[in-house]
Amino acid sequence: MTNCSTKEVDTLMQKLDLIIYVPVLVFGLALNSAALVVFCQLLRKWTESSIYMTNLALMDLLLLLQLPFKMHAIRHEWAEDKKLFCSFLESLYFVAMYGSIYTIVCIAIDRYIAINHPFRAKQVRSKKNALIVCIFIWVFVMVATSPIYTFRDWGRKGENFNCFHGFSKKGWSTAIIVCLEVFGFLLPAAVLVACSIQSIRTLKASKNSHHNRQAGVRIIYSSLAAFLVPFTPCHVAIFLQYLVRNEFILDCKQQKNIALFIQVSINIANVTCCLDALCYYFIAKEVRSTKDTLRLSISRARTTSTSDV
Incomplete structure (x- = not known):
């Protein structure tokens, strides 16, 4: 890799990270803790949707718990005896991020089945199956x-290090990045968009009230935005950084711009902990809208089958 220093970017991000992290931490903890209280204590009974949303809130809280350590690591080097703890925190950060991605996709699939395949929904959708999916x-x-745990370049023995920063070249190998981009983002995004489009079409064509149809469509659009807005820039930046680390991009100015872009985009990805609150706010409306559409779809299907006899 060319000798191109990004210290200017790191200095800028020390200030920007705190500006973003503090509000995300405060609002994220409040919103997700409130969501857990609502789902676990106040709702009269569990549903498939509330199980998935509880899982999403837990993933968001796990990601938020990393932020105080990231804020400390921005300004301080860590001692050598903190290496394993650092790798553990980095691992949990990615567990939370990609766990959130897959949970959001499962919510979209569950919604798609309920709206577009009402008969099959009674066989496939259940609280037990939702819980099994979340555990998986x-x-x-x-x-x-x-x-x-193997991606870190710790430097010489006895030296302090910067946690959450400085993966070794092994972590930027082609195989790793392809798997990350395809299975971590592109495939989930494709499933989410496809399910959302089909669900929107069915809602618009349903005989439900105009208000309920519009509410259901807005919920789906908000879910799409809560996924695509935070995670798309992040994964574009990861791909660009892969090009830098593997010496496809050699210009120093471009490398600095990409270094800034990847750090800013990861901060934006953290905002998803607050954007998911849109889903929490609309969860009761979504359940009612889905049930109404489900009943209408079953009724319409029964009427059609009866007229064919």
Whole structure:
């Protein structure tokens, strides 16, 4: 890699990180803690949607718990005996990020099945299945992110280091980045967009009230925005940084711009902890809208099958 210093970017980010992290931490903890109280204590009974939303709130809280350590690591080097703890925190950060991504996708799939396949929904959708899916997400992302423990370049023995910064070249290998981009973002994004488009079409064509149709469509659009706005820049930046680390981009100015872009975009990705609150706010409306559409779809399907006899 060319000798191109990014100290200017690091100095700028020391200030910008705190400006972003403090509000995200305060509002994120408040909103997600309130969501857990609502889902676990105030709702009369669990539903598939509330189980997925509880899982999403837990993922968001896990990501938020990393922020105080990241804020400390911005300005301070850590001692050598904190290496394992640092890798543990970095691993949990990616567990939370990609766990959130897969949970949001599962919410979209669950919504798609309920709206577009009402008969199959009664067979497939259940609280037990939703819980199993959530457990699988936790296991999957923990296993998938475990190689992070080997991605660190710790430097010489006895030296202090910067946590959350400075993955070794092994962490930027083509195989790792392809898997991250495809399975961590592109595939989930494609499933989310496809399910959302089909659900919107069905809602608009349903005989439900105009108000309920519009509410359901707004909920889906807000879910799409809560996914695409934070995570798209982040994964574009990861790909660009891959090009830098593998010496496809050699211009120093471009390298500095990419270094700034990846740090800013990761900060934007952290904002998803607050954007998910849109989903929490609309969860009761979504459940009611989905149930109304489900009943209408079943009724319409029964009427059609009866007229065919």
